[in-house]
Amino acid sequence: MDERTRAEVERAEAAIVEHYPRLVRLAYLVLPPLMGRHRRVLTAHGLVQRALPWRARRPRPDGGLPAQRGPAAESGYDLVRLRTLRLALAYEGRQGLGLPTVPVVWGLRLFPRAGGVDELALDQALSAVPAAVRAAIGLWHLEGLDEDAARAVLARAGIEDPDAAQRAAGQLDRETGAGAATLLNSGEFDPCTVQTRPTDLLRRRQRVRTSVALAAVVAIGAVVAGVPGGDGDRAGRAETAAQQALDPARLLRTPNEQWADTSRVDFTAWPARGRQAGDKKLLARALRVWAAPPADARITAAADTSTRPPDHPPQLLYAGLIDNVMVVVLHDGERLVRYAEPEDATPTLHFARVDGADLTTGAALVIGRGNGWMRYLLAPWISDVAVRDLLVAGAPVHGLHVAPDGVTDRIPTPPAAGAGCGRWPVAQFRSSTRIVDAAANPAFLLTDLDDLVPVHLTYLPPPSGDRPGSGPREATGPPALAGLAHTACQLRSLRGAGVRSVNIWAFAAQQLPENGGSATWVCTRADTWRGPGSVTVRFLPPATRPADPGRLAGRAANTAACSRFGPHVVGDVHWQAKSGKWYLLAAGSREVGGIDATGGVRATGTSATLAAPAGQNASAEVVGRLRGGGSVRALRP
Incomplete structure (x- = not known):
């Protein structure tokens, strides 16, 4: 004390x-x-x-000895x-x-x-x-x-x-x-x-008598226990709050049209949908399993997502039958919780963080999944959805049927790790013009990486001329689709990691020695819902196949690199020309004004790219010099 x-x-x-x-x-x-x-x-x-x-x-006291200085x-x-x-x-x-x-x-x-x-x-x-x-x-x-x-x-x-x-x-x-x-x-x-946001909306007004009676019971219990106004009273209130969180009648339900009349366009704007949205027995089972999962229940949670019980009545997003499985989806303001109740099988719970969701990252969730397929439940503001293959950049999109309750037809899932990668299906969405102006309403892409919420794909082209580049844009234009074709199959390493978005940044172009053509340097950044991000840098030589991933040049985890808070990046690889001669190639982002190589290769360049003769296995330390002062080291594989 x-x-x-x-x-x-x-x-x-x-x-x-x-x-x-x-x-x-x-x-x-x-x-x-x-x-x-x-x-x-x-x-x-x-x-x-x-x-x-x-x-x-x-x-x-007065008269005592003075305190020491x-x-x-x-x-x-x-x-x-x-x-x-x-x-x-x-x-x-x-x-x-x-x-x-x-x-x-x-x-x-x-x-x-x-x-x-x-x-x-x-x-x-x-x-x-x-x-x-x-x-x-x-x-x-x-x-x-x-x-x-x-x-x-x-x-x-x-x-x-x-x-x-x-x-x-x-x-x-x-x-x-x-x-x-x-x-x-x-x-x-x-x-x-x-x-502020209410937890039980107008239902309180309809339950005044019940609340008064419950308060009287709690007060009487406190008196009998001999702890009026003390810890026992607080414990009683906490118990009451926990009981309210498990009451299906107290589930929050957003009005059907609120999404078109709010400045917060995320999961809080989703209305309750599904034929069983009024089935209190089903909803009560889902809440009880969430609060106290049985020993045989299967629980899946995205990275760093809490599985704690509800501490207030959550919001109901969906309750219905999906491919012979009863499914309930709840939202507590920070997490999505999907409860699945198969026939003659143990229940499952899937948790995912969604705090900070927006128009795109709150556009869909995975409502059902099977062997090689899945279904989305769409946000009420999605006006159009189609499917395309990322490995075929120029292929047309195919429209996707959506049921009145917002559930899509089955969509093929991307191939699993270890399997061949002959296709990469993604969903292409467009928002309603009721909330986005038609002239500024680009389509956007979401891909499934085995989490409850799909991943938003964006693209950042290199700046042109002396003009600085703008922020990431939707990855639906030809250059973006071409970049995603090289990257798509590498996304498998991010499965189940709680990824929120993936941005593809073509940060440099380089003319290769001996008239070898033009190569592109690409940084792929994956941001998670919890904050940290990971990056990979790849070198794409000319004349590669549309889906060729190129060569890995560097990677890093828990880094701000390749984001607006880490806008400087350098990569390097060893490359062999048609003559058989080997070179050390390096390239940096816009603010890199020179590159130095030391160690087994010694070379200095005065631009954002460097090409120096080097042995195939010659080690080198590559550092970029920033125009405004400072330096940035090349990422290592």
Whole structure:
């Protein structure tokens, strides 16, 4: 217990009152993103309110000996900031910790205001680093401390290696760019300015009498137990909330047309569909299995997706019979849960993170799957869906029938690992003009990688001339389809990894020695729902077959490379000309102004490409020099 004098406690209380939003924002940043936005908001507020120290030490009485001289007492704000950091850091790796006793919010889900693409990308980057690194970033950009002051605070907060935390924070800062400070002060990271969503909608009004009776029973039970207003009462309320989460009558149901009249176009806008959407017995079984899976139940979860029971009534998306299997799909604001009940077989549960879904990544989910086929359940805003083969870039698309409840006909699944790769079916979607202007409504592609939610495919062409390239675009144009044909079969390595999107970036073109033609360098980046991403760099020589994957030049996991927060990339390979002579080839992205090779090959170039004679197996260290200063190492295979 932190014992303080009355004066110190009063200063701390004044600091909390004066700087409350600032402290809550810092706590929210440090808390683990895996907690989910609603729980992080409540926990951040609770931790700051708990940061007020206890007053248990009495000042010395008058006439006593004077205290020894020492360092000046810390300010009230420094004290509560330090206590807030310690409390928030304690949650790292311990998501099972309960919510602080305050505040308590019933019947609402709280979320910070959604930001744009930049805020989302920064949030994903922050979710991939430890709490100590997020704390260092917060002390720099939210608190305005320099490195020495931040190091001292981190050390006092219990960080074992503050210098390592600051080095990692500096790396993240460089990758995310100079706008990180502005983004961290935006509404996306402000847990004091929140949006609310009800958990049981208008059903409360119809159940006033039941609620009053239930409250009376709880109150009587608390009196009998002898714990009025104490821990027993809180436990009773928690039990009631858990019971409400398992009540099929309390499931949230979005109105059918809300998707066309909302600014949040994601899974929260999906209406409840399916012939069994009113079957309370089926819904109750699905909720019970989710809350307490039987021993023989099969449970599948995407990477880093929690399988915890519901803590509030979830939203119903679908309930119906799919290929002789009863299927229920629920959404708790952060996860999708698909319950499948085959005849004479054990039930199955499939969990997937979908926090931060949007128009494209919330466009479909896998409602049924069999041997070599699957079906999608489409978002209500999808107006057209077709199927195409990625390995045949110029092949026409084939229309796909959709049932009135949004379920598609069977779609062939991409080939499994180890099998031949003669085709790669993907679905091509188009959104309704009710929410997207017809002139700016490109089709988009989703592919199945064995998760509950398909993966969004995008393409980023190299910048033309002196104009910088724009952001990723939909991968439906001829250059994008040609790039995807080379990459499609390599997507099999990403199955079941919780991938949200895959972007293909043709970051450089290179004229080969001895009139060998023009080659293309491509970086494929896979971003996961939990934040971290992985990349592969491939070299595509001229005259390759449409589906030839080219040569692997480099790869990396848990990296910002080939994203807007890691826009610089270099790759290198050994290549043999028609004459039989071997060369070291290297190429970099737009801001690479020169390339140096050392080790077994020594060469220097003054542009974004390099070609130097080299032995077939000569080792080389390749580094690109950036036009604005700094360097970037080539990724290794």
